[in-house]
Amino acid sequence: MSSLAAIFLAEATLIFASPTPAPAPAAIPTAAPAGTTAQPASRPASRPSAGQPGGRPEDVRASVIIAYRLGENELTVEEFWQITNPSDRNVEASDLTVLLPARARVPALDESTSDFEVSDDRSSILGRRPLLAGQATHIGARYFQPLTVDTADIRRTFPFTVNALRIIVEHVPGITVTSAHRHEDRISDMGGSKFAVFDFGALAAGEALAYQVTGVPAKTVWPRYLALFVAIGILGWMIYSLMRPVAKHDQTLSVEGPLSPRARKDQILRALEVLERDRGEDKISEKRYERRHAELMTELALVLREIEIAKGHHAGHGSHSV
Numbered sequence: 001m002s003s004l005a006a007i008f009l010a011e012a013t014l015i016f017a018s019p020t021p022a023p024a025p026a027a028i029p030t031a032a033p034a035g036t037t038a039q040p041a042s043r044p045a046s047r048p049s050a051g052q053p054g055g056r057p058e059d060v061r062a063s064v065i066i067a068y069r070l071g072e073n074e075l076t077v078e079e080f081w082q083i084t085n086p087s088d089r090n091v092e093a094s095d096l097t098v099l100l101p102a103r104a105r106v107p108a109l110d111e112s113t114s115d116f117e118v119s120d121d122r123s124s125i126l127g128r129r130p131l132l133a134g135q136a137t138h139i140g141a142r143y144f145q146p147l148t149v150d151t152a153d154i155r156r157t158f159p160f161t162v163n164a165l166r167i168i169v170e171h172v173p174g175i176t177v178t179s180a181h182r183h184e185d186r187i188s189d190m191g192g193s194k195f196a197v198f199d200f201g202a203l204a205a206g207e208a209l210a211y212q213v214t215g216v217p218a219k220t221v222w223p224r225y226l227a228l229f230v231a232i233g234i235l236g237w238m239i240y241s242l243m244r245p246v247a248k249h250d251q252t253l254s255v256e257g258p259l260s261p262r263a264r265k266d267q268i269l270r271a272l273e274v275l276e277r278d279r280g281e282d283k284i285s286e287k288r289y290e291r292r293h294a295e296l297m298t299e300l301a302l303v304l305r306e307i308e309i310a311k312g313h314h315a316g317h318g319s320h321s322v
Contacts, residue, residue, distance in 0.1 A: 051133025061160065062081050062082065062162050077145050079140070081141075083138060089133055098125040098139065105143060164200070167197075169198070169213060176214055
């Protein structure tokens with residue numbers, strides 16, 4: 001389970017207890033057959049009953065959380081749908097299709113989602129089996145949403161009656177969600193990280209919702225390219241140093257301790273490699289990465305200059321002694 005999925009489960013307790021849910025159809029009372037014990041008028045959603053055929057998508061109720069995490073020129077999106085069928089009719093699998101946003105890339109479902117699957121064209125999530133009367137299920141999905149400059153334009157059509165919709169965005173100053181639909185926003189601390197939370201009201205089955213995620217800061221790749229060019233330059237310098245003849249006055253440089261310039265240079269290069277790996281695995285923030293990368297590059301430049309000065313000193317000493 002991902003970190004955002006864990007947040008979903010914590011948030012679900014609040015959103016699924018929304019004070020203004022869409023009304024569920026009234027239960028139809030039936031007489032108990034002779035010689036049997038009358039059953040309760042309603043059943044828990046997690047214990048399906050033998051319902052009637054003919055259920056429709058609007059019979060299904062859903063509470064939805066959509067969370068956005070900032071990436072490089074795209075958003076990482078995770079969705080959690082809590083789905084119930086409070087009616088007395090079974091809804092066929094063909095009526096349980098959830099369309100993904102346009103341009104959504106690499107959609108995948110979490111391992112706990114067993115009643116749904118991703119379509120072959122990767123554009124939607126399909127039901128695998130009917131949703132019986134009184135039954136509950138869920139969808140956990142993840143995909144990537146490309147950005148246009150600093151904005152993601154998103155339009156969703158919800159196939160079911162949505163009791164509550166919550167959009168969560170990793171909090172960065174200036175980022176916001178705008179929509180013609182009425183909503184409330186706040187900043188919340190979840191799992192030690194800050195998120196902007198946007199709560200929408202109920203939506204009817206088949207209703208479209210358009211919104212924009214704006215103010216997304218671009219995560220540039222120039223620090224990676226700079227590190228690559230520096231590494232190539234250092235590699236070329238090392239190859240040149242290994243291929244050129246070693247004079248007697250240069251042999252003193254080969255005797256090095258752990259604090260020698262060349263030893264420190266190797267340590268800095270290893271630290272840069274670890275830093276790039278940590279950034280790729282999202283172990284450090286972009287701000288901390290840039291600060292540490294700048295520090296290491298400054299140290300590397302000083303060490304390389306120290307090595308060149310030492311070489312010049314030994315070369316000059318050798319020329320005077322001739």
